[in-house]
Amino acid sequence: MLRRHPAEVLHRSSLTWQLLRLRLWPISIVVNLESTGAGTGIGVQAALRCRPACSGRKTRQVVIDDVKLDLLGEASRNQLEPLMLTADQALGMIETLDPAVFRVETQSTLNDRTSFLRVQNFARSAFGRYVYLEVGSHIGGSLFPHLIDPSCEAAISVDPRPAAQPDERAEVFHYAENSAARMRAVLSDRLPPAAMTKLTTIDSDVSDVRSDAVDLKATLALIDGEHTDTACFSDFVGVLPLMKPDCIVSFHDANLIGDAILNAERFLEHLGITHETVFLPDTVAVMGLGRLASALRDHLKPYALDRATYLDQSRRELWSHIARVHSTSLHAEVERLRSDNSQLLGEIERAREASRDAEAGFAAIKSSTTWRASAPVRAVVDRIKRRFAS
Numbered sequence: 214m215l216r217r218h219p220a221e222v223l224h225r226s227s228l229t230w231q232l233l234r235l236r237l238w239p240i241s242i243v244v245n246l247e248s249t250g251a252g253t254g255i256g257v258q259a260a261l262r263c264r265p266a267c268s269g270r271k272t273r274q275v276v277i278d279d280v281k282l283d284l285l286g287e288a289s290r291n292q293l294e295p296l297m298l299t300a301d302q303a304l305g306m307i308e309t310l311d312p313a314v315f316r317v318e319t320q321s322t323l324n325d326r327t328s329f330l331r332v333q334n335f336a337r338s339a340f341g342r343y344v345y346l347e348v349g350s351h352i353g354g355s356l357f358p359h360l361i362d363p364s365c366e367a368a369i370s371v372d373p374r375p376a377a378q379p380d381e382r383a384e385v386f387h388y389a390e391n392s393a394a395r396m397r398a399v400l401s402d403r404l405p406p407a408a409m410t411k412l413t414t415i416d417s418d419v420s421d422v423r424s425d426a427v428d429l430k431a432t433l434a435l436i437d438g439e440h441t442d443t444a445c446f447s448d449f450v451g452v453l454p455l456m457k458p459d460c461i462v463s464f465h466d467a468n469l470i471g472d473a474i475l476n477a478e479r480f481l482e483h484l485g486i487t488h489e490t491v492f493l494p495d496t497v498a499v500m501g502l503g504r505l506a507s508a509l510r511d512h513l514k515p516y517a518l519d520r521a522t523y524l525d526q527s528r529r530e531l532w533s534h535i536a537r538v539h540s541t542s543l544h545a546e547v548e549r550l551r552s553d554n555s556q557l558l559g560e561i562e563r564a565r566e567a568s569r570d571a572e573a574g575f576a577a578i579k580s581s582t583t584w585r586a587s588a589p590v591r592a593v594v595d596r597i598k599r600r601f602a603s
């Protein structure tokens with residue numbers, strides 16, 4: 214049976230809303246709950262499979278006979294829920310850490326979204342008004358809660374928009390139709406024009422952005438670009454000149470770029486900058502710099518994961534992921550080496566046989582009458598050769 218989740222109520226009413234929006238009035242909907250099966254109860258309605266029923270009737274009926282449940286369900290959630298939120302609704306959701314405030318698809322888990330909101334609330338309480346800088350925005354999912362937040366004065370998105378990018382998981386990730394224009398179009402569907410005016414987009418690597426390219430220095434940053442340690446550390450170094458000295462820098466996918474975070478901390482120590490880092494569920498790392506270090510400790514430490522365990526587990530999971538992903542090609546390589554090896558063993562065996570044949574032939578010659586009879590002549594020839602050689 215379907216396990217109950219508060220989001221479910223919202224989703225069901227959202228479905229009705231969506232039908233109204235699409236003007237599908239003559240169609241009535243029957244949700245066949247028996248067939249939904251057991252699920253996690255989180256992020257209901259990731260996929261709906263519909264079939265027409267009773268087509269002879271005046272009003273057509275559609276039976277939703279498969280409601281798949283998944284952990285995120287973000288695509289359908291965004292499609293099913295009303296797009297525009299009022300500022301008051303959004304604020305309430307931000308303050309209560311409601312991940313439903315994310316109205317644009319984001320590549321993050323529900324726990325990540327809660328952690329993002331926790332960090333946003335921390336910034337709001339620490340600064341009152343804050344400036345948000347984001348490295349890596351895709352279609353704007355993680356920008357959305359800041360753009361709609363009246364406490365966010367300005368939001369700067371820095372993203373060179375590559376079609377594909379490497380990753381610490383030793384895989385290449387592709388981003389189709391990756392452009393600031395697309396992101397703006399998606400966001401402006403869900404945000405009032407006033408919120409959109411806060412947004413500046415820069416199609417570049419952050420290390421190429423001069424500090425005078427932005428009007429206001431940022432107080433809160435999220436680094437979520439290329440997920441390699443090298444790129445992430447470079448982003449951290451590139452972000453610093455665009456930030457105020459007392460600021461918050463957060464990292465998404467901290468489980469992949471733990472070494473970059475350790476390097477960033479070492480770099481801050483080298484610069485003599487006070488700092489504090491916490492790891493929040495699932496994969497958000499947050500760093501308070503300057504006066505924000507102790508404030509971060511007070512506000513966010515109670516929600517933090519154990520640092521050593523987190524870093525150790527992340528590293529192990531990363532290695533085992535790489536091993537899993539690459540096991541097919543590694544097995545193929547082992548097979549190829551095995552086949553090369555057995556060919557070489559065959560060649561060695563054939564060479565040994567030839568050598569044995571040659572030795573047998575030589576032994577036969579040495580024991581023949583001709584060989585023995587010609588021994589004095591060979592001795593004379595050897596002596597002459599030695600004399601000429603000396």
Ligand SMILES: C[S@@+](CC[C@H](N)C(=O)[O-])C[C@H]1O[C@@H](n2cnc3c(N)ncnc32)[C@H](O)[C@@H]1O
Pocket residue numbers: 318319320321348349350351352353354355356371372373374375378388391417418419437438439444
């Ligand atoms: C994981 S997505 C970002 C997701 C987004 N923050 C969200 O939660 O909705 C990664 C993004 O990093 C961007 N990217 C790739 N290389 C980058 C770089 N060197 N600097 C900044 N962004 C980069 C890609 O264009 C892509 O939009």
